[in-house]
Amino acid sequence: MSNSTTVRDCDPFSCPICYNVFPCPFLYNTLATASTNSAPASACHIPRPFYDRIYNDLVQTRVERNNFRALADARQVSQDHTVQRVAAQEVHIHSLERLVDVTRRSNGRLEDRVEEMYERACVMEARVEHRDERISELEARLRDMVVVVSKRDEEIAGLRWELEENEESDIDEDDKDEEEGDDADDEGSEEDDDEDDDENDEELFRTAREKILKRE
Structure with a gap:
């Protein structure tokens, strides 16, 4: 190949044989048509075996570059998905943090509320204890009153028995007076006896009251 060959817009790669002279236009043509399956005609002074090897290497390089680009695109898509998932996870984390704050409040x-209810329970327990003490006191007073009432019932029963005996004795005396005296005398004696009976009854009730008051 002579030095008078016109150099077009070529690939930055140089011919492995004549790269010391100038960039080889063959490589530009090869790179430009490497996407097709047909190899261009040899326009370089490189022998055909070297030309075929360089051409095949360039095609393989183009294929690998496309594969790398596809892999990079896939990785970019995966990265975008990962970024989206991370953003969604951050949103979920923020929502969980808000939920945690709400739960804490x-x-x-x-x-x-539990402390307030515990305090109220303590107050109610103290009231119940006070009421229990009050009930115990009332029960003790009630027992004392029952004893006093029973004693009074016994005293009243005794007084009634005394009154009945006195009434029987008075009746016996009245019968004797009626048998011994006249009708007029009997009438006067009956009035006197009634007065005496009333006085005796009053005295008995008075003495009974005094006894009860003294015992109280």
């Missing part, structure tokens, strides 16, 4: 309110 709710737990705080529940703790305050």
Whole structure:
């Protein structure tokens, strides 16, 4: 190949044989047509075997470059998906953080409510204890009152028995007076006896009251 060959817009790669002279236009043509399956005609002084090997290497390089580009695109898509997933996870994390804050505030309110209910329970327990003590006192007083009432019932029963005996004795005396005296005398004596009976009854009730008051 002579030095008078016109140099067109060629590939930055140089011919492996004549790269010291100038960039080989054959390589430009080869790169430009490497996407096709037909090899261009040899326009270089490189022998055909070398030409075929360089051509095949360039085609393989183009294929590998396309594969790398496809892999890079796939990785970019995967990276974009990963970024989206990370963003979604961040949103989910923020929502969980808000939920945790809400739960903490709710737990705080529940703790305050529990403390309040515990305080109320303590107050109610103290009231119940006070009521129990009051009930015990009332029961003791009631037992004392029952004893007093029973004693009074016994005293009243005794007084009634005394009154009945007195009435029987008075009746016996009245019968004797009626048998011994006249009708007029009997009438006067009956009035006197009634007065005496009333006085005796009043005295008996008075003495009974005094006894009860003294015992109280």
